[in-house]
Amino acid sequence: xxxxxxxxxxxxxxxxxxxxxxxxxxxxxxxxxxxxxxxxxxxxxxxxxxxxxxxxxxxxxxxxxxxxxxxxxxxxxxxxxxxxxxxxxxxxxxxxxxxxxxxxxxxxxxxxxxxxxxxxxxxxxxxxxxxxxxxxxxxxxxxxxxxxxxxxxxxxxxxxxxxxxxxxxxxxxxxxxxxxxxxxxxxxxxxxxxxxxxxxxxxxxxxxxxxxxxxxxxxxxxxxxxxxxxxxxxxxxxxxxxxxxxxxxxxxxxxxxxxxxxxxxxxxxxxxxxxxxxxxxxxxxxxxxxxxxxxxxxxxxxxxxxxxxxxxxxxxxxxxxxxxxxxxxxxxxxxxxxxxxxxxxxxxxxxxxxxxxxxxxxxxxxxxxxxxxxxxxxxxxxxxxxxxxxxxxxxxxxxxxxxxxxxxxxxxxxxxxxxxxxxxxxxxxxxxxxxxxxxxxxxxxxxxxxxxxxxxxxxxxxxxxxxxxxxxxxxxxxxxxxxxxxxxxxxxxxxxxxxxxxxxxxxxxxxxxxxxxxxxxxxxxxxxxxxxxxxxxxxxxxxxxxxxxxxxxxxxxxxxxxxxxxxxxxxxxxxxxxxxxxxxxxxxxxxxxxxxxxxxxxxxxxxxxxxxxxxxxxxxxxxxxxxxxxxxxxxxxxxxxxxxxxxxxxxxxxxxxxxxxxxxxxxxx
Numbered sequence: 001x002x003x004x005x006x007x008x009x010x011x012x013x014x015x016x017x018x019x020x021x022x023x024x025x026x027x028x029x030x031x032x033x034x035x036x037x038x039x040x041x042x043x044x045x046x047x048x049x050x051x052x053x054x055x056x057x058x059x060x061x062x063x064x065x066x067x068x069x070x071x072x073x074x075x076x077x078x079x080x081x082x083x084x085x086x087x088x089x090x091x092x093x094x095x096x097x098x099x100x101x102x103x104x105x106x107x108x109x110x111x112x113x114x115x116x117x118x119x120x121x122x123x124x125x126x127x128x129x130x131x132x133x134x135x136x137x138x139x140x141x142x143x144x145x146x147x148x149x150x151x152x153x154x155x156x157x158x159x160x161x162x163x164x165x166x167x168x169x170x171x172x173x174x175x176x177x178x179x180x181x182x183x184x185x186x187x188x189x190x191x192x193x194x195x196x197x198x199x200x201x202x203x204x205x206x207x208x209x210x211x212x213x214x215x216x217x218x219x220x221x222x223x224x225x226x227x228x229x230x231x232x233x234x235x236x237x238x239x240x241x242x243x244x245x246x247x248x249x250x251x252x253x254x255x256x257x258x259x260x261x262x263x264x265x266x267x268x269x270x271x272x273x274x275x276x277x278x279x280x281x282x283x284x285x286x287x288x289x290x291x292x293x294x295x296x297x298x299x300x301x302x303x304x305x306x307x308x309x310x311x312x313x314x315x316x317x318x319x320x321x322x323x324x325x326x327x328x329x330x331x332x333x334x335x336x337x338x339x340x341x342x343x344x345x346x347x348x349x350x351x352x353x354x355x356x357x358x359x360x361x362x363x364x365x366x367x368x369x370x371x372x373x374x375x376x377x378x379x380x381x382x383x384x385x386x387x388x389x390x391x392x393x394x395x396x397x398x399x400x401x402x403x404x405x406x407x408x409x410x411x412x413x414x415x416x417x418x419x420x421x422x423x424x425x426x427x428x429x430x431x432x433x434x435x436x437x438x439x440x441x442x443x444x445x446x447x448x449x450x451x452x453x454x455x456x457x458x459x460x461x462x463x464x465x466x467x468x469x470x471x472x473x474x475x476x477x478x479x480x481x482x483x484x485x486x487x488x489x490x491x492x493x494x495x496x497x498x499x500x501x502x503x504x505x506x507x508x509x510x511x512x513x514x515x516x517x518x519x520x521x522x523x524x525x526x527x528x529x530x531x532x533x534x535x536x537x538x539x540x541x542x543x544x545x546x547x548x549x550x551x552x553x554x555x556x557x558x559x560x561x562x563x564x565x566x567x568x569x570x571x572x573x574x575x576x577x578x579x580x581x582x583x584x585x586x587x588x589x590x591x592x593x594x595x596x597x598x599x600x601x602x603x604x605x606x607x608x609x610x611x612x613x614x615x616x617x618x619x620x621x622x623x624x625x626x627x628x629x630x631x632x633x634x635x636x637x638x639x640x641x642x643x644x645x646x647x648x649x650x651x652x653x654x655x656x657x658x659x660x661x662x663x664x665x666x667x668x669x
Contacts, residue, residue, distance in 0.1 A: 016040030123175030128446030247295025323424025359444030366393025379485030396440025419467030584644025602626030616660030
């Protein structure tokens, strides 16, 4: 019997048996199942398996976290089950078939917006900072500080800040007004067509030769005449689509459809000339003459409906429903639609009243996890998930908390939804406005119009206190002693007395004094906390604690962080590598997110499993460009999957590391 035979057999039964499995594959750390009926999977029992470190469902795949030994586990699982594994691409296709059309559409929308989120966050922070230095009157005409009667902002008082206020709009305009460029690029990247054609299409939507979309309502007759294109038999006003989301999405999909059509019907010998021309030129005409105006109208209608809901007599009820349901929307992926609505509101009205409720929902779900952390303070395994999950939530990323904690126990999710609804009602009742989107959680206050800061602070307090209190008092009754980690404290007085007078064990022989050791950076780049990884398994520390490293420009080589032996490679994809270091520690280096789907394109492994390596020795190389072209983040996870005999592990983040030279962790072993 193999090491994992028993657990593999139990897992087969717990996922619903062979008949419930459409496809199974694995990556470097997880078993990935496509299940006929996901409800048949006994999640609680699966997570009790000694080999399993957790579970979650994403993009139609039920994933069981195993760790570095997943390849061995997979082999024994396929042997026990009699199921032949499939490729990652086949599993992904099967998972797509397992989703309804709405889920697939939201999945596509999510993958389109995901690469844009860093820019939206940056732009949101920029607008928040401009809000503080240029929109809030801190001073009187005489220069005295007076928030109540102030007439001048920081920018009005000092030339430096006036220049800063103006210059920062260069970034803000690029992010929000030129958003169609990013959307068109992301759509073509996602759909597998030519991204540069998407960029060009996006640029034609915001060209300075067109009448700026924000100036249409105030345009003079001269402006209209100057921007009218007359073809003799037909003329139209050339209008820009600055900040328009729906119109840009529709235009990009027109381009994708045309490029795929002409690629299919054009002989390969002339394809490079014919396809770009026959795709881009008609797409630009169709964008401006047909889908652009339609998309503009749809976007205005959606934004108008949401704006009405948030300003009508039933706005408090609307807010209660939205605040309660936003967290479940995140779990289904439907929340990505709110990015489009929020962007439309900001560009149509100059503000959004939807985004403040999203930030409050982040806080509420995080507060439920804080209560779970207090309840489970004696459960070390639970704390490894709880603590990074609520920190991530408070910074605006809720997936680790939702999938790793709240959905698992259910009642924290409900308590967070109630707290979010309460905070949303107060927030919307007072008409709190945000100038931008992208900055969620506690930092979300930076995007709020300064005049609403006081109200929003009260709303944040509600989003903290209500979910925490509800989760704590419900958890005291619902959580078992095992869940709370109290089994070790549950012995009776008599048992404790017996333990106290028990015969002592022989004193073990003295061990050699542990010595100080270091882990060197496996990759050159900026080192971040592992909670910054855009992947819930790594960010929640389900695999272990560690660091996230964003590759520096030109960095493309992974090196050994210390002396040891190669414990695992990933034949076929080579996107990750596991090491067993001298002293017993085991580490995993995983390049990018979901890079297993690239099938090894752009990756090269320089060592073999079982090979001994020394600190700084190159282990693998990768292409940053190919990872980005495939639409995946390049940030790399460096995880301590098993500390072994190590003590006092201290991880070092916030530095710019050089591979094989900069210490990023210290420990004693």
